[in-house]
Amino acid sequence: MTELLANFAAGRWQTGNGPGTVLSDPVLGDALVRVDCTGLDLPEAFAFARDRGGAALRAMSYRERAALLAAVVKVLQAHRGSYYDIATANSGTVKNDSAVDIDGGIFTLGQYARWGDALGDVRVLRDGDAVKLGKEPVFLSQHLQVPTRGVALFINAFNFPAWGLWEKAAPALLSGVPVIVKPATATAWLTQRMVKDVIDAGVLPAGALSVIAGSSAGLMDQLQPFDVVSFTGSAETAGVIRSHPAVAHRSVRANIEADSLNSALLLPDATVGSDAFNLLVREVVREMTVKSGQKCTAIRRILVPAAVYDAAAEAIGAKLAGISVGNPRNESVRMGSLVSTAQLHAVREGLAALGAHTDMLHDGRARPLVDADPAVAACMGPVLLGARDADAASAVHDMEVFGPVATLLPYRDLDHALALSHRGQGSLVTSLFGADEAALADAAVQLAASHGRVHVVTPDVAQTHTGHGNVMPMSQHGGPGRAGGGAELGGLRALDFYHQRSAVQASPGVLASLGL
Known part of the structure; x- marks a missing residue:
């Protein structure tokens, strides 16, 4: 019997209670590991991430959260060789192709660590300058960007199990939003191992990062109004996500990357x-x-x-x-x-x-x-x-x-x-x-x-x-129409998806006290 990979949810490692899905070597045909999330308490997992993870991350400044990303980079670099072995076995990729995924993900994390450090020791971002609401400058409007008080659910594709996680998680964690990643089943091993190494290293607050490997059934049902979901995959599945009550009725923000010719x-x-x-x-x-x-x-x-x-x-x-x-x-x-x-x-x-x-x-x-x-x-x-x-x-x-x-x-x-x-x-x-x-x-x-x-x-x-x-x-990743209408990366523009814009209307003294 192949090893059953554990899920990390609600702050602890948990295995599903079903038979699981076997992941195989696409070249040799050998069974590698199994993944399963049957029986997980999903409401508990999402609440823990949203409440514990979110609160811990929001208590930090952007510079402090950037330091978390830098620490994650060091963990991943220390285990880089094992990731190449998993990619060869589970994805069937040659070394150069594995590098696109693995080193590309680590590089992206490093970039956001540097950009986040430059944002400084603030917990709120200024969005433009204050403007007068009347003839005299005694009552002004200042737009802010504040982290959303929810969780980020990533439903990822099979082709980039490493980069697909970290290119999304980097701006999310920097923004102060906890992450739950559901990797594509076929290549979930690499995603799970990377998360495991980071969790075992203890570099992130409890609830900041979770991984659920196996079926996606029930995940969308857990999303609440201030959560966000980012999906990469087929246009058909994207349509299911867009029509889900979480998006259609609870106004959960969704980012979609779908088919592209x-x-x-x-x-x-x-x-x-x-x-x-x-x-x-x-x-x-x-x-x-x-x-x-x-x-x-x-x-x-x-x-x-x-x-x-x-x-x-x-x-x-x-x-x-x-x-x-x-x-x-x-x-x-x-x-x-x-x-x-x-x-x-x-x-x-x-x-x-x-x-x-x-x-x-x-x-x-x-x-x-x-x-x-x-x-x-x-x-x-x-x-x-x-x-x-x-x-x-x-x-x-x-x-x-x-x-x-x-x-x-x-x-x-x-x-x-x-x-x-x-x-x-x-x-x-x-x-x-x-x-x-x-x-x-x-x-x-x-x-x-x-x-x-x-x-x-x-x-x-x-x-x-x-x-x-x-x-x-540094450049936007996403596209209109058939490509899904989403937008990722693009430098600090990626943080927009994980923030809420709000206008504070007040006197100059109050605005000065915002500490921006």
Whole structure:
């Protein structure tokens, strides 16, 4: 019998009383651990976090809470090697892909620790300057930001069990809001281990951080008006969350990150073999293969001038042909597995659906796996599709296949390219490749309305740009429309979600006594 991982709720470790769900190695098929939360007293868990954890955190200043984040960073760094082992076993990722998740999460925590320290020894944030409410400056209005008196529930996705926790927890804890994380079941082991290490180190107040691994049943029912919920996952589940009484009737604040058909656009000035052309090819291949394409920010649609369509297909396909796929424990492997056989089946089904509207330009599935049994391993080589009529291939603009799959699409002119990008109906990110700075700037502004982030790559930033799919804590992560309408990170903007804005109307003397 595999080990049953414990949940940390109501200030103590607790195991579920059900059989649990077995987490498996997606490459070898071995059973690893079990997760279960059956029988947990959820009202007790939420009340403890809300009352004990919230009160302890709010009693601290922003600088003191920033010090907590810095302490968490030290704990995670001390156990970093074990996290890589878990990621290899449970997520099937090669070392570089594990780093995106693990080191990315630690880096984000460190950034918020530094930003929080700069906020100083205050417990309330000033939001703008005081303004007169009459002719004379004797009665003023001062807007404040104060921590919400609730709990933050995170319902996370399977692809980033480390970063997905800490990129949300960093601004929440800095804001003074306790966290309950429900990781995706398939890869919950890494999230649970990280939380366990932090709890065991005793660096956070009781109730500040909890983890519930297993079913999400009943979690939304516990949310009260001043709580917040942040969800990352499918649009279908996002719809369930938005319609839940906690959100629809109790006005619980919800942040949603859902499906996203991100695009990469090569501007008309980029010819075959130009620096911009080569940069697009390199970035597309990287985004198709990092974490086996299991990133919400991965490139799904590649928009190129019709004149370079064939050359782009050949260049991308040639680089994809050099990607070795298989067991991440073999140092020659560049791309590991999907997180589970269930995810592999889902990708295959989606690929079959897209195949009815596209041509096969490169099929990496025919290449033998390295040190992996194709009958067991959830591995699949990268697949590049193409559609010469980008307008008619409606499925490409409507369906996201969450794996190493992308579609090449030709456009007539820049207006046509921008229209195709907008057909994603709201995306997390788009990338622009070219050398004409004025044209790139204009395109960036036009695409900003339907994208949370516009990543512009010119030859002069070839070695310094942070990558299409790499989410940096300094920039907003989120997007409108289909992408969920949410917003995370973006520096201290992330704190807005965990604060309540209030206007204090009073005399100058009272406002001065606020200590801002």
